Amino acid sequence: MLSKSQARLFFIGGTIFFSTIFILLTVDTVANIDPRQHTENLTKSVIHGKQIWEAENCMGCHTILGEGAYYAPELTKVVDRRGKEWISVFLRDPEAMFPGQRRMVKYDFSDQDIEDVIAFLAWIGEIDTNGFPPEPDLMPATTITSVAATSASEPPAYFNNVCVACHAFQGNGGNVGPALDSVGQRYTRNELDLWLADPPSVKPGTAMPNLNLSDATRTELVEWLLTLK
């Protein structure tokens, strides 16, 4: 059996040995981090985004790289998932996009702040994370075959970036609002235009927020929606 002095030697020797290995691995990690995190893309905007991320304690609800709190969504790949345009609309008034759901603090971000936060999140999304977050692997293997795939032209970019978060088109998209496959049959140009300009004033209490669309975007959306018969 070990004597006390042998036990002490085991403790001290083991600690020194494994600390040394740990420090060597740390040196190697720091030396080889550039290609994994794309250090060259670490712009002023990304760094400012990180500062905002920390100043507002976003990790107090969200996780990033899987680290943080478990109250709000994982954001490592959020730019891939939602797109920059959607995030930028969302950050202006988080609750408007998810009415009646779990609440996020509304921050008074400037346009520059929002751009920087998104730059930070986009940079995070590019990191080589050894496969995190994984793709769902128990997803029911359904292939959506589109019935009316040819009847409409390609949706405007804004539609693909923002609207699909809540509305479905040809079987893809969210289910918060109604599917829009035949919306052109039901409404006139004038009605759609009024609605998109300010949904809550047309129908108080609606879940759809005022997205403050530019005239050009609104017209483009209305014209396209009218083709969906």
Next chain:
Amino acid sequence: MKFRSQRVAYLFFATSLALFVLQIIFGFIMGFAHMGYDVLHEIIPFNAARTSHINLLVLWLLSGFMGAAYYIVPEEADRKLYSEKLAVLQWAALVIVGVIALIGFQFGWWEGRKFLEIPRPLDYLVVIDVLLFIFNIGMTALRSERFTTTGSVLLLGLTAAALLYLPGMITFESQVIDSYFRWWVVHLWVEGVWELIMGGIMAYLLIKLTGIDREVIEKWLYIIVGFTFLSGILGTGHHYYYIGAPEYWLIVGGVFSALEPLAFLGMALYAVTMARRGGMRHPNRIALFWTVGCGVMSFVGAGFLGFAHTLPQVNLWTHGTLITAMHGHMAFWGAYVMLVLGMISYAMPQMTGRKLFDGWVPEWAFWTSNVGMIGMTGAFAVAGIAQVYMERKIGMDFLAVQEAIEVHFAGLILAACLLTLGVLMFVWNFIQYGVPSDEAIRDS
């Protein structure tokens, strides 16, 4: 108690318990928010509640460790504390920094880095405060004729904990490097040097409570803390799997963190065996309950439940879900909360001269709080497993999943009520003891 100056531990223990109760209140706020009743959103949003909950835990455990050290070190050094006045000053500074930090959190004065949210200016005050503490107990040890292994391990743990606070104060531009060194503080604390503190305090309690020969206990102490560092240092790698660090961390972290339960198993066997072999029937049975309970529950919470999701092929799916909360709650409870409560249970009769450890209150405090914590861990486990399958494996929307698991938070809150009842009984017992008395000083 042997020296009058040991009584300063009382201030730290009382602070610990007050902050513990406050920590539980913030926990309830979060539990209700998860259940869909985020009623305090405008005043205390989730991130403020969470930051308060976690930092209160760290602060009150540190306060408990400091109290334990002020009580143990003079006895192990066989001389009075170097300076009792300095200890009181250091206590007051700790409380002031803690209160400022806690109030600051409610107004968004923080540094949003998980576990290290205390803002930078206060970090410096924390460092000064801890240096005062280390100086005081260090001088006590240096000025003595002899210093025991138990005392040395405790002192080494506390000094290393102070040093490891520093990497958390460096500013990095890259989130990857920032996260890398943040774990130097967080992981190397709770799965490294804090276990040294735990081993030291536990060895002291076992020596006092079981009557087993010091040489035997201290030999095993070396072996256990040896295993802690053997596995725990490179085990830091389990935080480096998915943050952008190189791929070899999957293997290094996987292998060594899988060995981490051995240290906790050692701690559990050590406590149970020593308690069984001990010939001396110490009248303070409840202190032995907490000590042995600490060994066993730390193995279940930190060892077993940690192992349950530490392998990379499991962690890929569970990383950043409520599974982590499941492990975290019972790990901290078993390893550190029960240890501090055990130390308080042992020290209070010694400091006040009152023997209030026999009644039903302390015993029920032990069982109720433990059953509550086991229930809470179960609720987190069910919610976490459901979350992993629905969100990660099937790909359901985050908010839809959260709504589906709200019911488990009702279970969590019920179990938390039991825990709270137990903790309040413990606090009541503590209050009944009153303050340290000079009549309790004797040569033990």
